[in-house]
Amino acid sequence: MRTANAIAEMLKREGVDFVVGYPVNPIFEAAAEADIRTIIVRQERTGIHIADAFARMNSGDRVAVYLTQNGPGSENSFGGLAQAWSESAPMVAIPGGYARAQSNVAPNFSGLVNFQHVSKWTEQLTDANDLANAVRRAFTHAKNGRQRPVVLEIPGDLWGAEIEEPINYTPTPAYRSGPDPADARKAAQTLVNAERPVIYAGQGVHYARAWDQLKELAELLESPVTTSLQGKSAFPETHPLSLGSGGRAFPQAVHEFLRDADVVFGIGCSFA
Template identity: 60%
Template sequence: MNAADAIARILKAEGVEYLFAYPMNPIIEAAANVDIRPIVVRQERTGLHMADALSRMSSGRRVGVFCMQNGPGAENAFGGVAQAYGESVPLVVLPMGFPRSQSGVNPNFSSALNFRHITKSAEQVLVPQAIPDALRRAFFQARNGRPRPALVEIPSDLFNEEVPEPWHYRPAPEVRSAPDPEVVERVASVLAGAARPVIYAGQGVHYARAWAALKEMAELLEAPVVTSLGGKSAFPENHPLALGSGGRAIPRTVHTFLQSADVILGIGCSFTSTKFGVKIPKGKTLIHATLDPSDIYKDIEAEYALVGDARLTLEALVQAVRPRLGGKPRGRSGDVARRIADVKAEWLAVWRPKLTSNAAPLSPYRVIWDLMHTVDVANTIITHDAGSPRDQLSPFWESVTPLSYIGWGKTTQLGYGLGLAMGAKLARPGQLCINVWGDAAIGFTGMDFETAVRERIPILSILFNNSSMALEVPVMPVSTQKYRSTDISGDYAGMVRALGGYGERVMTPEQIIPAIRRGIAKTEEGVPALLEFITAQETEFSSF
């Protein structure tokens, strides 16, 4: 069996159903021969974004795989791998390399060398018999510990060489670690004695599938829960103890309860310092529970640290806290829930004029509000894009089921959301999958809407067109006034129709809900749809 066929057989053994790709790479044809469906994109970055979403939707159990050609294919893929690395998403990346006789010759691009700082592991296979072990290592690294991309580069002249028989491949196992029991007991005493505890839940809750354990912990402690942007939907946001998610824009509930907390338990989070995350207030007792020990003391000094899988950590804490509380909550959840509801009501009252605005051009907040009240939220997966769509959507969208919101922000490449929505739709074909983006983002990856059409991936794309880079206007006044440097626009609904999808432009408030319903109906017919909303240049977002 030649190397390409052996790789395809290994991918099949690992449960790979889709191979995201851009030709030329011999793995594509070999994969099709074993009934792995190739998804060929218009640019490498979008294919990696699709693989990224596939991994997320399975909590990393199904690892997204992407392959590309050597030279420009590998070079163009760099951004997509960097995005997955920054967001801690497991991928296996299989670039073709230059022939072995040329792989070290300048200026030939070496993936194994150049991707080293944005992958968990990166290696080049030099002999065909090394392929099974190299792929086993890659899948194991991607699937275990902190999830991140792993790369295996295969030189082009190696693909047709024979992998010596007999060879055997056993899929990479999943392993989990638990925190130190002694530290668990100390932390349990702190949590049981807290007067105003708050839980900060990150993306690690999704990867550990710790949703039920998080809910049990919150209800036992009667503690409000805030999630990071990546952790959004890890806790149902219609729960009385839900505060919402944190990012550059946050609900008032997040700010209020973090400020008043005496103890903050961070679970499945890195506490990375970023303007797209919540700033943890000083003067609190911090408990940092994370899978990756390199997160500890990186950006914050926590009094207590637990290293381990989020579900195992939460289950251990519940077992240790419960007897300290006499086996049940103390009975203060009603008061906590009323305070949360009051703060939320006050905050929404301030924003209601924008959320229900009848102005034209449209308020993007009105579009989000009507979208949320039109779709079946529990059966919808939604993601934002970089910039204004993220800051406008995340505070107000109420996620009620796990993995129904794909949040991101450690790095903020424009156009990421389109591939995420397409990958989510492949992973969850029965759910409505939506990406919310702006006219800047569609300029980066918009041509890959044709991929959605060609590959029969019926997503609903919500585009805010304000003919401007609105966030940049206040910081580029001279450039804007003299050279109109922040002006961007186009007929994006027309573009989508030209690519074979359903495109509709919406300009007045009364058209919003009917257009959304038409867009959903088109996706149910199997047609990708883009609704282009002509919006005002909104620069205000919910921050404190």
């Protein structure tokens, strides 16, 4: 079994039902043979946005796979991956790369070097026999911790490598962490004692599917709620306690309530 077919088989076991991106990546043909839907776009960034949206719509429980060719395809992917990284949108990107002997030859684009700045984890496959472990590492990083894009670059001279069968690969688990109980109790007491609390909700509310809990908390405290742009719709904007959402620009009501607040409680956000 060739490298692309082996990757398609691993994606199938991970529950991936479509791959998206720009052509001239052998995984597209292998994915189609494995009955994985292929979605071709006319510009690389569009494919990344599709993968980004898929993860957000599924609260990060499922991640999409983005594919592209080496060279210009990888270069044109940089901006989309940078946006997904800054907004904590997970995906597994598998671009092609130059042959290993040409990886560091100017002016060839090095995905291994450049994508480290806009991804949670970047690896270049250097040994076809380590393929299963590399794919496993990619999905482990994409599913766990603070979710962001991960990149696994496949050098051009490894597409034709033979992968030993049967493939030893099992789907990677996803784990969720929680706050220290003592810190949670301290935060709860601070909120109870507050006279003019304001809740600032971010994208993490979507990823935790904590919409009902946020609404219940706001109503219990009678606290107004504002959201980040990524956290928009985490709290119903038709609710009497809603202040709307904002980033660098925000409604006047948000400014007034934040100015007068004695406690601002951030949930699922970074305050960055």
